[in-house]
Structures are given as structure tokens and as C-alpha cells.
Amino acid sequence: MGHRVSSWIVNRYGKWGALVSLLAVLAGLAAFGPRLTDVQQNDAASFLPSGAESTQVIETASQFADPDVVPAVVLFVREGGAQPADRQRLAAVKERLASVPGVSGDVVGPIPSADREAVQLVVPVRVDTDAGFEQLPDTVQALRDTARAGAGGAKVYVAGPLALAADQAKAFSGIDGILLVAAVSVVVVMLLLTYRSPILWIIPLFCGVLSVFAAQGVVYLLARYADLTVNGQSAGILSVLVLGAGIDYALLIVARYREELRNTEDRHEAMAHALHRAAPAVLASGSTVVVGLLCLLLAQMQATAGLGPVAAAGILVALATMLVLLPALLVVCGRWVFWPFVPRFGDPQPAEGGVWGRVGRRIARRPRTVWAVTTLVLAAFTVGLVQLDADGLTDAEQFTTEQPSIVAEEKLAEYFPGGAGTPVQVVADAAGIDRVAQALQDVQGIAPDSVTKPVVLGDVGYVEGTLEAAPDSRAAFDTIDRARDAMADVPGDPLVGGTTAINHDVQDASAADTRLIIPVVLLAVLLILGVLLRSVMAPIVLLVTVVLSFGAALGISALVFRHVLGFGGTDSSFPLYAFVFLVALGIDYNIFLMTRVREESLVHGTRRGALVGLAATGGVITSAGLVLAGTFAALGSLPIVFLAELGFAVALGVLLDTLVVRSVLVTALTLDLGRWMWWPSALFRTDGGHATSTGHAVTHHVADAAHPAEPVTGHGSPEHRA
Known part of the structure; x- marks a missing residue:
């Protein structure tokens, strides 16, 4: 963001225009947010690739059977065999089931089992897709209650596609609200710990929550008028992603603003400097995530392809909010919001004696040993990938808790062929x-x-x-x-x-999407990093470290899923989702770090710049990583295995990126490679000096990383400005 633009956003008069105009736009969009559930498509056809064989069957079979009519199997079990009065009871129950609201067509049966201990009735139920799937649990409960009332003591179960869909609808019910409450709770705690202020945390949180509601409004409009596919799963991920990423951007901007408040007396000028320095990293980070997410448009799976623009739209809203609304609010409020640790003009920068400054000096003693050992440890964790079973989940394995439809399906399989009703x-x-x-x-x-x-x-x-x-x-x-x-x-x-063919085609399409999209995302991220850092070597090094972190996170996750949590496997789309989020979000922290390192390297040289960059950004990046990990971990509050696994893997991967890859591995590699990190850019040739006419550098007299006892001062510090 140019200095002129940033100055306009936060000057004495422009701040009010930016504040009022963006608040009006975001509030207007947020008004559409509650209507997002109205346009969600949770039926099987909305997930499938349009060219799949099972999709074509759905379209053709609609001539013979209404695709909105879904069967429920009502099962009666009486151990010891049927009683003489059961025939009359079943006839009466069949008649009453036909009168349950939503039942459409003739109830089929009774169909007895071979041993006469069980009888099933197949009940066709019309699903009102315009009203959503929220009514299914009530419909299934009505079938269950009606059947029990006339069962004469027989045990009653409701199985089949309708019962499973009802349990899924119940699991996803209120997903946006549940996730938002869980994520906000995590964010509040992390912001309080980060800022140690009873006031400051309110402003980033307000901006983050507003951006979530506004993003939901944008996605609603895209689904309503641009035919964007949205389902309960992508809507839930949207809330977590926008809040987590938005707070990350806020943390970076607030940290840079606090730095500048110590260097600049006027808070408007301080925020203008902070935006000028921080905005490029935030924009590059957000752009990387957006591009990575839009790569999902290449997916065959409509649900996966739809997630790309859904999440990308959310990130764009978060960027706009944090780059315009947040700075305007901060300068309107003034320095007092940092109370009780108010940054005063002339105060020393605290980075020198901080934890990450000390970590950097320790790494600088033996950088090659540090990165070699760290790489070996991460590589060892990737071995756990052999335990990752990504061949899909059975119906029973989809849930973290026992579901009535699964119990009923297992009981049905005891007396009838496994595919009865499907x-x-x-x-x-x-x-x-x-x-x-x-x-x-x-x-x-x-x-x-x-x-x-x-x-x-x-x-x-x-x-x-x-x-x-x-x-x-x-x-x-x-x-x-x-x-x-x-x-x-x-x-x-x-x-x-049929249902089984649909699930089979979903698994095959998801596996094909993973093979196609992962290389595309890697290439896109590599190109963005190359443009940002103006280097060939640095993007390759950074991307390799993130991929290594991804492999380690998935390896550890696979072991936890199987041997600790007892999950039966993972959905076939899990590796792709985890990869896109971990690589796109994980590269954020490298961008935050390396843009600051490059800024400092222009003055101090690469080795010194690496230490200054780590000391200056270590605290805020750690806080950002903890916030993002906490928000994704909130996915574990839902009884859906896929989301619980995704939340765990992304949270673990983000923590690895934040605490190990970015702070230790990347710093050690930068210290060891030195100016070669910037090859073949001009910085490679000068490395903190001014290139002579012959291309050689005239270096500044600054301390080298080999002399860690000297103070670490940043590019924006009073010492440097003097």
C-alpha cells in the first residue's frame, strides 16, 4: 500500500470518511449474512462432478422417481418372532405413517425377514429443498414416534437415506453459530494474552466478527445471483477462516503501529508509516491464500470447487476490513486503547531483549546444524503418512458420536441384505x-x-x-x-x-482433484513469492519448508487419528483441503517474516537482517499462529469427523509453521545461505550495501550475525533513523 494511500486512510479527516463508508458497506453486506442458509445446497447432486455417471443417473432417473423423494426404512424387531396381532398392528401403523406430513406416495411393505423376527416398511418422504434440510430431524422423529405408538412392544428403528440425512442435518444445525462462538472465545483469550489490555482486544475482535458477517453476506449474494455452490461444510469453514485470518492480519498491523508510535509523535503519521510497511506483507499473504483457494475451481467435485470462491471472497472481505476499518478505528481511538502498556514517543523498542531475539542469537551460533536437525525431525514425522487412510469414511465413521441412523442401519443389516432401502x-x-x-x-x-x-x-x-x-x-x-x-x-x-455409486464417484473424483490441484497450488504460491521477494532461491526454500511442515503435520495427525482418537480413516478430500489451508496459510508466516527480513537486509545485510526480522516479528507471528490454530481447532466442537480432522491437522500444521518452521528452520537457513537467499536479485549483489559501478557492494558497518552480543535494532528504530 503506497504511503499516499495509507496517509489518506488515516489522516485527520480522511479517517472519518474511511470509517463511515466502510462501516456502512460492511453493515449492509452483513444484513444478508443470516440468509446464507437459505441458499445452501446439501443434496448429493450439489457435491458431485457434473460428468460423473451417478450424476447422469440422478438426472435420468428423475423421470421414474421424484429426486426430492427420499426413502426411510422403518424397522420393527421382535425377538422370538412375530405375534398373531402384529399383522393388524402393522396395517394400522402403515396407514398412520402415510399421513405423516411429508410422506409422499405409497408406503411399501410390510416386508418380513427370513426368520420372521423383523419387518420393514419403506416410507417415501418428499424433502422440501427450498426450505432446506433442517426439517428432516423432525420428520424422522415423527416417523419414529408414529411407529412406536403402534408397535405393540416391538423395537422400532428408522434407517435408510432419509434417516442418515436427518442425522447429518442435525450435526450441521447451527454450525455457523456454534463455530463462531467457539472461535470468538479462543480469539478473545488469545488477544487478552497478547495485548494484556482490557480495551485493545475489542477493536480487532469487532473488525473480525463484522468481517465474518459481511463475508457471509457476500457469499449469499454470490450464491443467489451468480450460481455459486455453497453447503453447510463450506459455510462453517468460511466463518473460521475469515475470523482466524482477519485477526492474523490485525495482529501484524497493530504490532507495526505500536512500533511506529514509539518512533513518531503523531499517531496519524505513525499509522501511515505502519500501513506503508505492513500492508505489502498483509496483501501478499492474503493474495497467496486467495490464489491458493481459487485453484480449487479446477476440482471436479462441485462442493470442492465451490469452497474456493466462497473462502476467497471471505479473505478479500477480511483484507478490506483490516486494511481500512481497523486502522481508522485505531487512530480515532488514540494511544489510550493500549492501556496499561501505552507506547510513548521515544520509548525504546523491546525487540532487542525479547524471547525471539535470544532465540535468533542461539540459532546464529550454528545455523547449519540447526536447520539440518530440524529438517530431519520434521522428515521423521512425515513417516506417519503411511497410517493415513484417505479412502473415504463409512456412514458410521462420519460422526464422532453415535447416531440413531447408524444404529438402525446396523440392526437392519442383521435381518436384511446390507443394501436394503439403498x-x-x-x-x-x-x-x-x-x-x-x-x-x-x-x-x-x-x-x-x-x-x-x-x-x-x-x-x-x-x-x-x-x-x-x-x-x-x-x-x-x-x-x-x-x-x-x-x-x-x-x-x-x-x-x-444410486447412493452407493454416488459415494463411490465422490471418492474417485476427490482423489483425482488432489492429484491435479496440489501441483497447481505449489506453482501459484511459488510465483507469488518470487514476485514478492524478487528472488528465485528464497521462494523455493520457503516452499520446501512449508511442504515439509505439511507432511509432518499430516504424519502426526494420521497417527493421532488412528491410535488416539480411534477414527476409522479420513475422507478422500481431506488431504487436498488440509494441503490448501496449510500451504496457503502456512506461507503467510514466512511472508510476514521474510518481507521484514528483506526490509532489514537492504540496510544491514542478510545475516543481520534475519536476526532483526525474527526479533521484530517473532512475538506477533507467534500470537497470530496461536489465534489461527485455536480458531481451526474450534471445528472439533462439531460431531463431524471430517471437520474435526481438518481442524486438528490445520491447527497442528499452523503451530509447526509458527513455532518451528518459521522461527527455527527458515531463520537458520537464511543465516546459513546469507545473501544467496536473494539470488539473483540486486540484494544478492549488494547485501546491505550500495552496488558500485562494477557490481560490487560497498557494505555498511553493521554487526554480523556472528556477533550476537550487539544490540538488535530494526529498520524503523530511533537508532537507525538517527
């Missing part, structure tokens, strides 16, 4: 549908005599079959593969779909 669907040309039905019946894994009679409408035929295995199992996925292989030899262009 059929395999096949559509084909009408002329060949009989051969398709026969081929489906011959597929290993399809229950004997379970294939329905073909139905024909116009030139399209439709047939269903029942899986022997549980619909979310690896065995069921293998059956889908065999069915598709069998259909390849049948004329009529048959397509295989």
Missing part, C-alpha cells in the same frame, strides 16, 4: 432394458432375486437391484465396479447410479 439404480435405452436387468442380476454382490421389474417411459428404461453388502462398504463399491463392467458389454448405454 438400491443400485440402472438407466438404459428402453430397447435393451430387459438384458440390462438380467445382467444386473448376474452381478456378484447383487442380492438374489432382488432386481425389480424394468419400467419404461418413452425410450428410457429403469431397473433397481439390492446390494448384499452395506451400501457404504468397500465391498459395495466393488459391486458397483462389477456392475459397471458388466453394463459395458450390454447394448443400450446403461448407466449405474
Whole structure:
């Protein structure tokens, strides 16, 4: 941000214009935030790639069955066998179930089990997608209560796709509010510890929360008028990401402002200097995150592709808020908001005797040994990746707590084929549908005599079959593969779909997205770092350190997931989500550090600049990392395994980046490489001096890193200005 622009934002009169105008815009956008749930798409079709076979089946099968009608399986279990009066009871229950609000069409059954101890009724329920999925738990509970009222002592369970969707809807219910409260609680504690002020923390928190609501409003407008795909998962991540990243940017700006208040008597001028120095790093950091997130647009999965612009829009809102509203509020309030530790003009900079100044001097004694040992330790942790099972989660493994639909599904599998209520669907040309039905019946894994009679409408035929295995199992996925292989030899262009096929296609598409997008994100981040640092060597070094941190974080996470938390595995999209957030956010701290190191290296040389940069930024970057880690850890408050795992992995990775990679590894590498870190830029040739006509540098008389006892003073310090 140019000095003229930053001066305009925070001068004596411009600050009021910036404050009022941006507050009005953000408040206007925030008014749309509560309506975000109205445009969320949580149905299976909104997650799938448009070209997937199961997606095509959904579109074609809608001619035969309303896609908004979802089956529920009401299961009655009476150990010891049916009683004489059960037939009459079931007839009455069937009639009452048909009258439950939302039930659409005929209730199928009763269908007895082979041992006559269980009976199922298949209840078709219309889901009002315009009203959202929040009504599903009430609908399922109404089915359960109605069935129990006439069960005559038999145990009643509600299974099937509708019951699972209801439990998922309940788990995601209020996700935005729950996450925001959890994240805000973490942020409040961290800001109080960081600033040790009863007042100052309120301003960054106000800006952070306002940016969350405004971001939700922006995303609502994009979903409403630009056809952006938003679901409960991406909406929850949006809140955490915007608050965490926004507070990070605020911490950096406030820290630089506090520095300048000690160097400049007028607070307006101090903030102008602070923005001029800090804004490039904040903008570069935010741009890196935005570009990394927009790479998700390349994904086949619509849910993944939708997350990219959703989260990127949130980051842009956070940038605008923290670069304009926050500085304006701070200069309006004045120095007193820092009470009781008010920075006065002429006060010494505290970086010299700080923790990170001492850490830097210790690293400077043997930088090569430090980075070599640190690299080996991180590399050792990456071995844990062999324990990362990213082949997808079963229905039971999706939740951190026991769910009624899962219990019911397990009970249903005891008495009926595993795929009961979740059929395999096949559509084909009408002329060949009989051969398709026969081929489906011959597929290993399809229950004997379970294939329905073909139905024909116009030139399209439709047939269903029942899986022997549980619909979310690896065995069921293998059956889908065999069915598709069998259909390849049948004329009529048959397509295989259904819930199991949908989940199978999701896993395959997610794995393909991971293979494609990770290299693209790495290249994009590398180019941004190259432009920012005007170097070839530094971006490569920084990117390698972040990738190493990512591998270590995932390795440790995999071990914790399996051996501590007892999770059954991870979703197939987990590695991609974790990578994008960890690399895009992890590189932030390297940007914060290395832009300051480069600034100091222009004056003091690289080795001295590395120590000054670490001492000056260590505290604020550590605080920023703890805030971001805490906000992502708030995802663990939800009973969704994928979000809990993502929150844990990102929080751990951010802590590794903050406390180990940035502070130890990058600093040690910079000290060891020296001016080569800036190759082939002009700084490589001068390294703190002024290049002569022959290209050699005339160096300043500043202390080298090998002499750590001398004071560390920053580029903006009184000593340097003198």
C-alpha cells in the first residue's frame, strides 16, 4: 500500500470518511449474512462432478422417481418372532405413517425377514429443498414416534437415506453459530494474552466478527445471483477462516503501529508509516491464500470447487476490513486503547531483549546444524503418512458420536441384505432394458432375486437391484465396479447410479482433484513469492519448508487419528483441503517474516537482517499462529469427523509453521545461505550495501550475525533513523 494511500486512510479527516463508508458497506453486506442458509445446497447432486455417471443417473432417473423423494426404512424387531396381532398392528401403523406430513406416495411393505423376527416398511418422504434440510430431524422423529405408538412392544428403528440425512442435518444445525462462538472465545483469550489490555482486544475482535458477517453476506449474494455452490461444510469453514485470518492480519498491523508510535509523535503519521510497511506483507499473504483457494475451481467435485470462491471472497472481505476499518478505528481511538502498556514517543523498542531475539542469537551460533536437525525431525514425522487412510469414511465413521441412523442401519443389516432401502439404480435405452436387468442380476454382490421389474417411459428404461453388502462398504463399491463392467458389454448405454455409486464417484473424483490441484497450488504460491521477494532461491526454500511442515503435520495427525482418537480413516478430500489451508496459510508466516527480513537486509545485510526480522516479528507471528490454530481447532466442537480432522491437522500444521518452521528452520537457513537467499536479485549483489559501478557492494558497518552480543535494532528504530 503506497504511503499516499495509507496517509489518506488515516489522516485527520480522511479517517472519518474511511470509517463511515466502510462501516456502512460492511453493515449492509452483513444484513444478508443470516440468509446464507437459505441458499445452501446439501443434496448429493450439489457435491458431485457434473460428468460423473451417478450424476447422469440422478438426472435420468428423475423421470421414474421424484429426486426430492427420499426413502426411510422403518424397522420393527421382535425377538422370538412375530405375534398373531402384529399383522393388524402393522396395517394400522402403515396407514398412520402415510399421513405423516411429508410422506409422499405409497408406503411399501410390510416386508418380513427370513426368520420372521423383523419387518420393514419403506416410507417415501418428499424433502422440501427450498426450505432446506433442517426439517428432516423432525420428520424422522415423527416417523419414529408414529411407529412406536403402534408397535405393540416391538423395537422400532428408522434407517435408510432419509434417516442418515436427518442425522447429518442435525450435526450441521447451527454450525455457523456454534463455530463462531467457539472461535470468538479462543480469539478473545488469545488477544487478552497478547495485548494484556482490557480495551485493545475489542477493536480487532469487532473488525473480525463484522468481517465474518459481511463475508457471509457476500457469499449469499454470490450464491443467489451468480450460481455459486455453497453447503453447510463450506459455510462453517468460511466463518473460521475469515475470523482466524482477519485477526492474523490485525495482529501484524497493530504490532507495526505500536512500533511506529514509539518512533513518531503523531499517531496519524505513525499509522501511515505502519500501513506503508505492513500492508505489502498483509496483501501478499492474503493474495497467496486467495490464489491458493481459487485453484480449487479446477476440482471436479462441485462442493470442492465451490469452497474456493466462497473462502476467497471471505479473505478479500477480511483484507478490506483490516486494511481500512481497523486502522481508522485505531487512530480515532488514540494511544489510550493500549492501556496499561501505552507506547510513548521515544520509548525504546523491546525487540532487542525479547524471547525471539535470544532465540535468533542461539540459532546464529550454528545455523547449519540447526536447520539440518530440524529438517530431519520434521522428515521423521512425515513417516506417519503411511497410517493415513484417505479412502473415504463409512456412514458410521462420519460422526464422532453415535447416531440413531447408524444404529438402525446396523440392526437392519442383521435381518436384511446390507443394501436394503439403498438400491443400485440402472438407466438404459428402453430397447435393451430387459438384458440390462438380467445382467444386473448376474452381478456378484447383487442380492438374489432382488432386481425389480424394468419400467419404461418413452425410450428410457429403469431397473433397481439390492446390494448384499452395506451400501457404504468397500465391498459395495466393488459391486458397483462389477456392475459397471458388466453394463459395458450390454447394448443400450446403461448407466449405474444410486447412493452407493454416488459415494463411490465422490471418492474417485476427490482423489483425482488432489492429484491435479496440489501441483497447481505449489506453482501459484511459488510465483507469488518470487514476485514478492524478487528472488528465485528464497521462494523455493520457503516452499520446501512449508511442504515439509505439511507432511509432518499430516504424519502426526494420521497417527493421532488412528491410535488416539480411534477414527476409522479420513475422507478422500481431506488431504487436498488440509494441503490448501496449510500451504496457503502456512506461507503467510514466512511472508510476514521474510518481507521484514528483506526490509532489514537492504540496510544491514542478510545475516543481520534475519536476526532483526525474527526479533521484530517473532512475538506477533507467534500470537497470530496461536489465534489461527485455536480458531481451526474450534471445528472439533462439531460431531463431524471430517471437520474435526481438518481442524486438528490445520491447527497442528499452523503451530509447526509458527513455532518451528518459521522461527527455527527458515531463520537458520537464511543465516546459513546469507545473501544467496536473494539470488539473483540486486540484494544478492549488494547485501546491505550500495552496488558500485562494477557490481560490487560497498557494505555498511553493521554487526554480523556472528556477533550476537550487539544490540538488535530494526529498520524503523530511533537508532537507525538517527
